[in-house]
Amino acid sequence: MRFFVPCAKGLEYLLVDELQALGASRATAAVAGANADGEDELPYRVALWSRLASRALWPLAEFPCPDEQALYDGAARIDWSQHLGEEGTLAVDATVSGPGITHARFAALRVKDAIVDQCRQQTGQRPSVDTEDPDLRLNLSVRKGRATLSVDLAGPLHRRGWRQAQGEAPLKENLAAAVLLRGGWPAVAAEGGALMDPMCGSGTLLIEGALMAATWRRGLQRHGLARRRAGRASTARCGSACARTPGPAPMPAGLRCNRAISGATTMRRVIAAAQRNAESAGVAHAIDLQVTDLVHLSPPGPAQGLVVCNPPYDQRLAADPALYRQLGEALRHAVPDWSASILAGERELGFATGLRASKTYAMFNGALECALLVCPRVGGRDRADAPARPLGEGAQMVANRLRKNLRKLKAWRAREGVDCFRAYDADLPEYSAAVDVYTEAVEPRRVFLHVQEYAAPADIPEEDTRRRLGELVRACAEVFDVPRERIATKTRSRGKGGSKYGRFDQRGEFITVREGQALLRVNLFDYLDTGLFLDHRPLRARLAAESAGKHVLNLFAYTGAASVQAAVGGAASTTSVDLSATYLQWAGENLALNDCTGPSHRLVQADALRFVESDRGHYDLVFCDPPTFSNSARATTSMSSATMCAC
Template sequence: AGLAGVIDWECADIRDLALAPALAAPGAIAGLVVCNPPYDARLAAEPALYRALGDALRRAVPTWRACVLCGDEPLARATGLRAQKTYRIFNGAIETVLLTVEPIGPLRQSVPAETVALTAGAEMVANRLRKNLRKLKAWREREQVTCFRAYDADLPEYAAAIDVYATDEREPRTFLHVQEYAPPDDIPEADTRRRRNELLAAAREVFAVPRENVAMKTRERGKGGSKYGQFDQRGEFVVVREGAAHLRVNLFDYLDTGLFLDHRPMRLRLADEAEDTRFLNLFGYTGAATVHAALGRARTTTTVDLSGTYLQWCADNLQENGLGGARHRLVQADALSWLEADSNQYDLVFCDPPTFSNSKRAGDFDVQASHVRLLRAAMARLAPGGALYFSNNFRRFRLDEAALAEFARVEDISAATIPPDFARDARIHRCWRITAQ
């Protein structure tokens, strides 16, 4: 458009806003600020950012006019700007608030951003979080649990799960992994956004976590958490502690983190039972169970997964714990076909298949349709006296007990494998101990 010469671009934090000297000179004419800050870009739309914007404008350009398009009323209020006029307008489908300010006015002694009060809704969530933390405190201290579920849609309007991941002692930091359940279609977008922002504000306040340590994802309820929304590509792994294991998790780049927290008791049980066993981990994912078995002194471990990415993650997890080498075998294969072709024996087997998986290479896997065949093949590899732990998190799963009775003894141990932090959602997984008849 031939305007490049009259536009200056700069990439900077709003907190560092400063005028070009010519504009700041005495007698320079006042200008107009037009600003469209994030309303929802996941975590950016928060009162502290809007407060910083308002403060920056009052410090840098107090005599100017401003039009600021804000995500919602609480965010508009957080700017601290006194609007002459406020308009409710739609930006596409998103309802927003447009403030017009003339003049912006000087910066008064402002309240520090951190002390911006929570809204009533956010306060309610914060209270619930504190209550949950009190309830889990004794258990967490006794068991030294540092990664746990702190909230699971306890207040139905604030429908998200909040998991806390504290990194291990070498570099202690706290991260929050927030999974929002997609709201029903009849809830207005503005309400969803407000509640999301309130939930995040409450969580950050209670856990004193900076914005960049909060991962926010949306998952569809009841669909096994299909992939939804946008993911980061930070490539940032942090190491957390579970029992004796150091495990690498990635909070930002995938829907899941690399560690299913509801399976913590199952993994600790494997660690307890692993001594001197040949351990087999089917659908091994990032190998957290493998690491536990290896630290529990399994003689050998074999981890089978279709994904090269997850097997590499498993290798890194082993290495993180000073493990590796020929005793720990990683196999990239379709678990069922591999098992049916295998001829080795194992004393301890963990089999935690997905509900369903599509794969060009291996064909589809469906736990309901294939579990009898899968378990028959696994039992054929189990050494005398061995145990197979089978679990999955398909909520409508029905174990074909009659078919299994032909070749195995089955004990439902689900209740004993649900940890206190998942008590609100005891159906998150089911688990069976399967032995020879």
């Protein structure tokens, strides 16, 4: 007999393997599910044992469905007295696609009408609707002009029955099972390995992992429901099938799961929720839960194990890449020899961990597409040992252009001693981004890349822009031979209120670079701009050359790069004026890095125009580099273009 077993998108091939293990003679992946051939017992086995399926469906009828009248007539041809008692309750769930019927709730209502009308004609009574716990739950699927009406034997299968509390964004249990299976947890558990979730939330991954390791099958709390629905639903066709489907023994009260399973989070109330859920599932004794942060992460004991994690994420760029980088660093320090299965909001967030994934899978958490990264070893391998992964056609084009640009810039860089420069600026229209290179001034003189993606036109699909950015980053990584964690990626676009500027990460990682004779601190990850505008280098060089013995005023000083160049050029004094305390502190650190401190090098927090109106100082050189945009409510004006004037 042919069955369709639905699941979340991205789990189809795992579900095929599971169905074959449950006795399907044949199973093939479909969109958001699998088609399976098997005996009558197969839907009940799915209801009782499946960790991945969304529903267990017993098909009652399939018929042409070009419009709502055909749907009503098809449902009315079924003898509902064989499936629903006089006092029975029902519910109908529907999914529709195609031009004939476009509204799922309307389709469900028409099926319900057909059943109610038939029952009223036969018995004079109208069955009631119960959406929570009906005696008969039906599932309607309308695709390509055909309708399939099935009995839903157990309702949503991701509801295992143990969840007592949940966090702000709980992970469905069947998706958690997929994360564990992709990570190879059954094999790791069989070999005595450990399981750890350093950001465990309400404990879904840990609880599912503990039950999986204890070989407990999820159908325990669904077994009676499936039997009840089967008996009422189709005694003529499949009542005996339920009787032949063996039921599991009750879960032992003292379930023993001799595995080192641990979880952590920073909030006590979340740990308390995870503890309640673990107790409800009967595995609280098998899971060690702690309130701690990533900095203090430590392995639970065994030398081998699997890290599973579902870090926070939201829509594109709303998540915090710094948190992902911190996660990767903590795992490399605590469990370098373990494997990992990380469900991230998107590929770029996953890559921010710096972990080297051997496989990346697309999965859907509800309507949100996610990326599952499977890493065979958290610590990775030496680059020399890692097999080279060939670039795709688009990435290869970018790589070729980058190499061409580097050859053209080589002589100039050597002549001028330039370590920080722009290597690419939307040279290929499809790959619209700027790539800046920053080389540390001190050993080991690591190379960092700053990739700024220009916002794509609205008519370009986001999937294309995301793919192109990924290809560009891969090309950069190969050409410059740098790991992903040393590539900062950002998108320049106007946000709410017109803002272009703001803080992105909280990584707090500064590197020191050299420009001429000056040392400067830059931050590639935490802000839209890095603290050093590379295109202003010629003007700063002129300032250094003309500042000897002079008093220099730097308005809109930003991080003080111009003040530093004036100071190392021999300026008698510098005065740096900016409204931002953060940037002034940064400017002070840059001056101190070059031994330019003391009363000769003033830092003034003030609006530049008000300072000019009130200040009575005398200056030989005034450097003015106003921002083109400012969010500050304290700023009275904004000006564009950089100017230097002799006074």
